[in-house]
Amino acid sequence: MDLGPHGAFIVAAYATAAFVVLGLIAWVLADHVAQRRLLADLEARGVTRRSKSEAA
Amino acid sequence: MALIDLANPTRFLALTARALPWLGAATAIAFAIGLYLVWAVAPDDYQQGATVKIMFIHVPNAWLAMGVWSVMSIASIGTLVWRHPLADVAAKSAAPLGAAFTFLALLTGSLWGRPMWGTYWVWDARLTSVLVLFLMYLGVIALWRTVDDPARAGRAAAILTLVGAINLPIIKFSVDWWNTLHQPASVLRVGGPAIHPSILTPLLIMAFAFGLLSVTLHLAAMRNEILRRRVRAMWLMQAHAAQGA
16 A cells, blocks of 8 residues: 555554554553452452442 | 433443443444545545545544543533532543543644644644643643542532633634634534545544544443542541541
8 A cells, every 4th residue: 555755654643543542441441450459359358338338 | 211320320330331342342343444444445635645544533533632521521510510429430531531532633633734734733723722622631630630539629620621611612713713724624614524525434434433432431431430439438438447446
């Protein structure tokens, strides 16, 4: 595919966009895993949320 | 289920658990179709050549830069008027996404500007007002990180967000109000789009794909923020229990 004389600008734009979008996805997924792990750790130590303990 | 039920964090978590896989798949499909049209179907521009391909990521990100701040502004009204914690969560979770989309709009615009205008940057009204938007995103993120109590941080960030919303019409109409190197609107304008359908269709599909990505990531980030607040509440309970013992 011929991108013409400004091909490097086109490739740089798409590469940066891919990097940022994949970075956002990775950040959201990693944050989810971290929060789930913290919650599981607290629950394993017997700490429960007020609404949960009130419901029980 | 009534719409108001979704404002319950537990119900919101259940809904996102069901919706996110479908939204993720729809986003991937939309990007696959959009990128195929961009790279295999859409013609080069008669003046810009292949450089027009940068438009297919620049324009959706520019729209999202403003769209995400609009969402944050609506959520901020929810925070200040109804003091609903999910409104806080929505605003806080959206800020990093908006900052990323604004960064991409600025960067791809710069990479498009160099070959077309002969410069990466010029202090015209459109570029400068979008740079201000980016700095405001960073300011809101910093504010959230500075104040420890989420409720207090939420109210302060909501006020800053609503003040910052003044910048949105300035960005939109900057190309009409002032002489700018940036071109006037060519899609969202009175009289309809000024772009040929062979280029407009891939652009709208890429905008749809980025929009879906934004919704998907926002819901996922909101889910994370709800969990983070639960962790914080449990830490506080544990600390109170330890003090009482």
